[in-house]
Amino acid sequence: MNTPKNVANLLQDISAVALASDDALFSMPPQVYCDEDLLTLERERIFRRDWVCVGRADEIRDPGDYFTSDLDSVPILVVRQKDGSILALVNVCAHRATIVATGTGCARAFVCPYHAWTYALDGTLLQAPRMGKDFDSAGVGMTQAQLTEWNGFLFVSLDPDARPLLPRIVSLDHAVADYRIDKMRTLHRETFIWNCNWKILVENGLEAYHINATHTDTLAQVAPVSKVRMVDGPADCFHYTSGLSDSFVPDKPDPKIAIANPDIDEARQREAVVGGIFPSFVFSVSGDWVWWISMQPISARSVRVDHGLCGLFDIDQDLIDRNHPNLYFLDLALAFNEEDRVRVEAVQRGAESGLARQSRLSPLEAATKRLAAYLTQSLEN
Known part of the structure; x- marks a missing residue:
């Protein structure tokens, strides 16, 4: 540029x-x-x-708890995993790019409201109904963003090579x-x-x-x-x-x-x-x-x-x-x-x-x- x-x-x-x-x-x-x-x-x-704070870890205390945010107009989904860790996902369906989750809540999985593609808490694609026998779901899923925690504050970066915070x-x-x-x-x-x-x-x-x-x-x-x-x-x-x-x-x-x-x-x-x-x-x-x-x-x-x-x-x-x-x-x-x-x-x-x-x-x-x-x-x- x-x-x-x-x-x-x-x-x-x-x-x-x-x-x-x-x-x-x-x-x-x-x-x-x-x-x-x-x-x-x-x-x-x-x-x-760089790193932008999107919220607090205590807002999602239990596995499946989540909240949504935005980072430079990119929809973000922050989720507590089953093992207690926290991941940030780009809140966009891998199929037709609609928003998958809204607001806050607790979920066992995330079901896209458009065509019912279903994702695990870590963004892995679990189900894609009526996609045909030759559809290969390997490697298909929601994109992960970088996340780091400082004193309970959650910082997200869209750059996979971001300098560690x-x-x-x-x-x-x-x-x-x-x-x-x-x-x-x-x-x-x-x-x-x-x-x-x-x-x-x-x-x-x-x-x-x-x-x-x-x-x-x-x-x-x-x-x-x-x-x-x-x-x-x-x-x-x-x-x-x-x-x-x-x-x-x-x-x-x-x-x-x-x-x-x-x-x-x-x-x-x-x-x-x-x-x-x-x-x-x-x-x-x-x-x-x-x-x-x-x-x-x-x-x-x-x-x-x-x-x-x-x-x-x-x-x-x-x-x-x-x-x-x-x-x-x-x-x-x-x-x-x-x-x-x-x-x-x-x-x-x-x-x-x-x-x-x-x-x-x-x-x-x-x-x-x-x-x-x-x-x-x-x-x-």
Whole structure:
């Protein structure tokens, strides 16, 4: 693919952001949030090649449990196997390419609703009715996609030769090791569409500079920006640490619902880690809960957002009491999500004005430099 001149110029601008001194950080040019040609390159070299989070392992706890998703417009089916492992299948029938499964559920096998071709949990073709005696089903089945798990999060890649994810994010392993994220249960899940470029939302999720102004009555009351410390690291991931406000004292865990975590002491309970795995996964873990989002571009000006909240609580989603003091974060997260939506959509409108310019950034916005380094590494390859 020949790179259009406008995209080549934007790649040079992005590279300059990545190479800037830590003492003189500056933003990416507004055009990177609006250019459809750049998005075409991002989809080809990032979202078709790298790892994107599609959900959590605890959402499919038993053999046959499954959920469906999409990765760069490719339908994906994630299934718990009989041996307890998890596979990701391209959710397309090998016969006439219709979608095989929808939504979530539990199945012994998958029957295509079009012509009743039947597949095992691993995508192997089991039955193809009335195909004739000479039909050979050997090697026929649903295509497998790459899947890897990190702390209970499931990442899928469409590239069979994708660079392994886990060796690239070791620094994040050390940062969150005490929190037992892999043992947490999903308490809330939703998917929504916001009217902004995917990179705007990644930057917003990983910078702390906006917290006190944007989240004055919500997040800033719990974890103010004064507690933030940026952490250096590789181009494939990013994180910073924070702490709870001195005036914020969470209730003691309720033994009726809480899962004990002997790995974390009281001081660590009052810390938080905000992190991201590029291209588009952002999370925050504090004490016994995690907020996360995973983003995929729909267009240069809109993004699909998969969002979840998890916690060290042994409770089903259907039985959640949102007024329980240990579950304060459920409504808190919904509130600051909406505050972020308003701001990132306003940034998109400003970027599209044609009058916005690059600007110096605060040290609390260091993630922009790291994202630019990741983009340079991925897009110029």
